[in-house]
Amino acid sequence: MISLNVNGRQHQVDVDPRTPLLYVLRNVLKLNAAKFGCGLGQCGACTVLVGTSPIFSCLTPVSVVAGRPVRTVEGLGTADSPGPVQKAFIEEQSAQCGYCIPGMIMRTQALLERNPSPTETQIRAALEPNLCRCGTHMRILRAARRAAKSMTAGAQQQRRPT
Amino acid sequence: MIWRVLAGFMLVLILAFVGFYAWSIRPEIPALAETPAPSSFSPDQIKRGAQLASLGDCTTCHTTRNGRPYAGGLPVPTPFGTLYASNITPDRETGIGAWPEDAFRRALREGVGRKGTHYYPAFPYDHFTFGSDDDIAAIYAFLMTREPVRQLNRTPDLIFPLDSRLFAAGWQLLFLHKGPYEADASKDPDWNRGAYLADSVGHCGACHTPRNFLGAEERGDRFGGGTGENWTGPALNQSSPAPVPWTADQLYAYLRHGFADQHGTAAGPMQPVVSNMQKLPDEDVRALAAYFASLEGPQEAAARERQAKDAVEFAQQREVKVAGGPATNATIGSGGNSDDANSDGAAIFAGACATCHHDGRALPASRPTPIGLSSVVNEPTPTNFVQIVLNGIHPQPGMRGPLMPGFAGALTNQQIAAVASYVRGQFSKQPAWQNVDKAVSSATRQQASAESAQ
Numbered sequence: 001m002i003s004l005n006v007n008g009r010q011h012q013v014d015v016d017p018r019t020p021l022l023y024v025l026r027n028v029l030k031l032n033a034a035k036f037g038c039g040l041g042q043c044g045a046c047t048v049l050v051g052t053s054p055i056f057s058c059l060t061p062v063s064v065v066a067g068r069p070v071r072t073v074e075g076l077g078t079a080d081s082p083g084p085v086q087k088a089f090i091e092e093q094s095a096q097c098g099y100c101i102p103g104m105i106m107r108t109q110a111l112l113e114r115n116p117s118p119t120e121t122q123i124r125a126a127l128e129p130n131l132c133r134c135g136t137h138m139r140i141l142r143a144a145r146r147a148a149k150s151m152t153a154g155a156q157q158q159r160r161p162t
Numbered sequence: 163m164i165w166r167v168l169a170g171f172m173l174v175l176i177l178a179f180v181g182f183y184a185w186s187i188r189p190e191i192p193a194l195a196e197t198p199a200p201s202s203f204s205p206d207q208i209k210r211g212a213q214l215a216s217l218g219d220c221t222t223c224h225t226t227r228n229g230r231p232y233a234g235g236l237p238v239p240t241p242f243g244t245l246y247a248s249n250i251t252p253d254r255e256t257g258i259g260a261w262p263e264d265a266f267r268r269a270l271r272e273g274v275g276r277k278g279t280h281y282y283p284a285f286p287y288d289h290f291t292f293g294s295d296d297d298i299a300a301i302y303a304f305l306m307t308r309e310p311v312r313q314l315n316r317t318p319d320l321i322f323p324l325d326s327r328l329f330a331a332g333w334q335l336l337f338l339h340k341g342p343y344e345a346d347a348s349k350d351p352d353w354n355r356g357a358y359l360a361d362s363v364g365h366c367g368a369c370h371t372p373r374n375f376l377g378a379e380e381r382g383d384r385f386g387g388g389t390g391e392n393w394t395g396p397a398l399n400q401s402s403p404a405p406v407p408w409t410a411d412q413l414y415a416y417l418r419h420g421f422a423d424q425h426g427t428a429a430g431p432m433q434p435v436v437s438n439m440q441k442l443p444d445e446d447v448r449a450l451a452a453y454f455a456s457l458e459g460p461q462e463a464a465a466r467e468r469q470a471k472d473a474v475e476f477a478q479q480r481e482v483k484v485a486g487g488p489a490t491n492a493t494i495g496s497g498g499n500s501d502d503a504n505s506d507g508a509a510i511f512a513g514a515c516a517t518c519h520h521d522g523r524a525l526p527a528s529r530p531t532p533i534g535l536s537s538v539v540n541e542p543t544p545t546n547f548v549q550i551v552l553n554g555i556h557p558q559p560g561m562r563g564p565l566m567p568g569f570a571g572a573l574t575n576q577q578i579a580a581v582a583s584y585v586r587g588q589f590s591k592q593p594a595w596q597n598v599d600k601a602v603s604s605a606t607r608q609q610a611s612a613e614s615a616q
Binding site: 017018019020039040041042050051053054055056059060061062063064065068121129 | 228509510512513514517518554565566567569570571572573574577
């Protein structure tokens with residue numbers, strides 16, 4: 001049994017320790033946001049967060065993340081109440097086929113947690129490992145900029161005395 | 163009596179210092195009234211200069227990421243503090259636009275700027291000093307015909323008292339052995355061409371030769387293995403870690419295309435070296451390959467062949483076997499979550515690495531070289547192995563090549579150390595690596611500080 005913490009919930013999973021984290025998320029926990037793209041760590045569709053770092057879940061054996069917090073798109077918000085990064089991606093209509101978007105969202109999330117007001121160069125460098133074959137890169141970049149803006153504005157609003 | 167001896171001793175010291183100080187003062191070379199017009203250089207000379215500048219990797223240090231070419235500013239970390247590469251565009255005020263050719267030649271040969279400033283040896287003038295007049299003139303022609311960029315140079319942040327330029331002068335007095343390059347008459351012209359290119363403009367020894375505590379290359383151990391940019395430059399002489407002795411053909415493939423099938427792919431600071439060298443004509447790359455092949459491995463042909471055959475057999479025998487499908491319990495690893503670091507390492511390897519590093523089905527982009535043939539797992543330290551696991555290998559812009567993802571963030575320091583120990587034991591005949599934990603934690607610390615500096 002391996003003990004996993006995904007989106008703040010504890011799970012006990014009975015799988016081979018070498019099983020890729022992605023398979024456990026999708027097949028065992030039924031969290032289907034992260035996608036299987038290449039299986040070789042070259043496309044980024046499977047990107048999830050471990051702690052604060054974006055990682056390729058297709059190449060990460062489940063045993064190595066035991067005891068460390070894993071986050072997926074499901075942990076950022078719901079369809080009714082999406083998180084700020086999800087909301088920005090919806091508002092910019094960043095998805096065409098949408099297959100790469102969960103990975104793009106998680107990488108954007110990681111970037112903005114580390115650096116709330118990134119430069120254009122920093123956004124591009126952070127998203128570089130993820131591929132999009134539809135070609136909606138400009139919309140994805142716009143979404144990342146919009147998310148940064150809304151999150152900074154949100155943080156300022158919270159700090160304002162009421 | 164004792165006072166006299168002391169006074170005499172003091173006098174000698176003071177005189178020595180005055181002498182050194184006087185020696186260290188170098189005259190300013192007058193500025194040019196006008197920057198030479200691009201048309202004053204011949205196209206052939208500029209072209210040759212471009213080739214040599216690419217071999218010399220001028221752009222790698224003298225350009226920041228996303229910065230204007232040759233405008234300088236790149237921080238160069240050293241054990242003594244951080245230096246910043248200078249602006250070598252022909253801008254009159256902030257670059258070298260007012261420099262006559264003899265000032266440029268003095269800078270390359272003696273490490274002294276136009277105004278007489280002594281340069282710190284991060285600028286590899288200890289190699290450029292061997293450059294021929296023609297080659298230095300060609301590099302000058304190339305740089306003076308680049309686009310001028312106005313960008314001020316940054317002063318170095320060095321630890322006291324090294325921040326005084328007198329120390330650079332003292333370093334030069336002790337360690338700068340000036341050229342010109344002397345050809346070895348017992349070798350053929352091709353070999354001599356390679357030796358000249360490697361030792362002068364190529365400055366290969368800067369990373370591949372060990373340095374003493376003052377940062378000067380050990381002349382007695384040329385190409386004995388050095389360090390640079392938090393990587394190690396493997397030994398290129400008899401102590402080379404390569405299991406299969408390098409041949410001229412394999413070296414040519416590696417230097418020309420960044421990949422040699424019996425050694426693997428160029429990684430780390432060697433990637434820009436290979437990608438810059440794209441401009442170099444084939445005959446120069448062949449000459450470099452011939453030169454380095456002659457330094458490396460056993461000298462006798464039969465012994466070389468035997469060593470190569472043994473290495474290939476060992477590497478193939480140790481490769482992780484996967485019969486036409488994904489990893490299965492029966493084929494690799496032992497389980498994981500155990501207390502034994504080595505079996506943990508095996509399990510992590512099976513889940514994270516064996517997807518690509520196995521002897522089974524073909525991969526879409528490329529087949530990795532059998533791990534056992536790589537210098538990285540056979541080097542005396544795990545430095546390069548840890549760098550590759552953390553950061554992966556990404557082809558240079560515009561270059562083709564295999565892509566390995568980095569595992570920073572996915573694997574903890576302890577897990578990376580476990581994989582390192584397992585890989586060393588499984589794929590190399592060399593003794594186990596010492597202090598693997600320390601190598602991993604220092605590499606992750608460097609990575610974190612590099613990221614926060616961005």
